Amino acid sequence: MTDTITPVGRLTAGTVTAVLHAAALAPSRHNTQPWRFRCTPDGIDVLADPVRSLPATDPGQRELLMSCGAALFNLRVAIQAHGIDPATTLCPRRDEPDLLATVRPFAKRSVDTRIALLAGAIATRRTNRGEFSSRAVSAPALNAMRSAAESERAWMPQLDTTQLHRLRELVVTADRIQRESAAVLRELNEWTGRAPTAVDGVPVLSTVNGSDAWLLHECGGSGPLGTPTVVVIGSVEDGQPDRVRVGQAMQRVLLTATAAGLSVSFISQPVEVPSARAELRQVLGGGIWPQIVLRVGYGGPVPSTPRRPLHDMIAGEQVRTG
Ligand SMILES: Cc1cc2nc3c(=O)[nH]c(=O)nc-3n(C[C@H](O)[C@H](O)[C@H](O)COP(=O)(O)O)c2cc1C
Numbered sequence: 001m002t003d004t005i006t007p008v009g010r011l012t013a014g015t016v017t018a019v020l021h022a023a024a025l026a027p028s029r030h031n032t033q034p035w036r037f038r039c040t041p042d043g044i045d046v047l048a049d050p051v052r053s054l055p056a057t058d059p060g061q062r063e064l065l066m067s068c069g070a071a072l073f074n075l076r077v078a079i080q081a082h083g084i085d086p087a088t089t090l091c092p093r094r095d096e097p098d099l100l101a102t103v104r105p106f107a108k109r110s111v112d113t114r115i116a117l118l119a120g121a122i123a124t125r126r127t128n129r130g131e132f133s134s135r136a137v138s139a140p141a142l143n144a145m146r147s148a149a150e151s152e153r154a155w156m157p158q159l160d161t162t163q164l165h166r167l168r169e170l171v172v173t174a175d176r177i178q179r180e181s182a183a184v185l186r187e188l189n190e191w192t193g194r195a196p197t198a199v200d201g202v203p204v205l206s207t208v209n210g211s212d213a214w215l216l217h218e219c220g221g222s223g224p225l226g227t228p229t230v231v232v233i234g235s236v237e238d239g240q241p242d243r244v245r246v247g248q249a250m251q252r253v254l255l256t257a258t259a260a261g262l263s264v265s266f267i268s269q270p271v272e273v274p275s276a277r278a279e280l281r282q283v284l285g286g287g288i289w290p291q292i293v294l295r296v297g298y299g300g301p302v303p304s305t306p307r308r309p310l311h312d313m314i315a316g317e318q319v320r321t322g
Pocket of ligand 1: 025026027028029030031063066067070125126127128129201202265266267268269292304305
């Protein structure tokens with residue numbers, strides 16, 4: 001199967017393998033890794049893997065598209081870190097909706113420090129569900145994260161104390177709604193608490209007491225550790241390409257945070273339950289669609305989460321015409 005990793009344009013087969021490894025280190029809901037990659041003579045295609053969707057938790061596949069967007073961003077940065085500029089086209093073919101992007105390596109470029117920093121953070125970034133210290137996140141780090149979102153055409157508002165209070169109520173309500181759904185619970189049980197040998201899903205070692213209880217506590221506004229820093233990544237539009245785009249923005253924000261020594265965890269419930277998402281949109285002023293909520297701070301070390309072998313993510317050969 002690895003013989004489907006072929007040279008692509010200016011990239012040797014070895015470089016293609018390295019950049020695909022980097023792409024696969026992207027975060028994904030429940031570590032489903034819902035992407036596939038296809039090498040063609042002139043580019044690398046990023047495809048959704050609908051078999052790895054979460055029909056109850058993510059019925060619109062919004063988070064699946066964001067996860068693939070995150071993989072796409074890693075791919076772009078890894079190619080740039082090899083001194084090649086990639087040209088990216090989102091959702092290029094109407095007759096192939098699972099094809100989310102085509103990345104064509106097209107010109108040599110020098111590697112600037114900004115790209116080197118982002119590329120260096122790909123392997124060290126991880127979701128940190130532990131407690132964060134009371135140290136305030138510095139304004140320059142938050143500004144860098146905001147610019148990272150904006151350079152990928154997304155927005156990153158930070159919640160003030162009143163908005164945080166409202167968010168907590170939304171998290172509690174959304175969490176209750178989700179726990180009333182047998183199908184959502186089934187997906188949670190299926191994909192989390194995995195044995196250390198599993199190649200996908202969230203390992204038991206990465207969860208805190210096996211539950212999301214921390215987030216109800218952490219979102220509670222001013223606690224013993226101070227007021228948490230919580231940001232939302234949002235977009236003006238909410239269609240398929242917008243979700244892939246916002247996934248790239250999310251990953252750029254996460255890598256920027258990692259490079260600044262910050263830890264981040266995800267708060268999905270209020271964007272997964274439609275009524276909570278609509279309310280969160282209003283809390284943010286009504287102008288953007290909230291796509292993901294992130295808690296940011298300084299946390300301790302956490303173990304890495306496994307990934308499937310690369311050959312499992314390579315789409316079968318398919319000749320593209322036209
Ligand atoms: C769109 C999206 C939503 C996520 N939502 C949650 C969440 O609600 N709770 C959580 O603990 N982790 C969440 N995660 C983090 C994933 O579980 C994590 O990315 C995955 O387990 C891989 O681990 P890593 O990020 O450390 O590489 C989310 C990730 C993505 C991309």
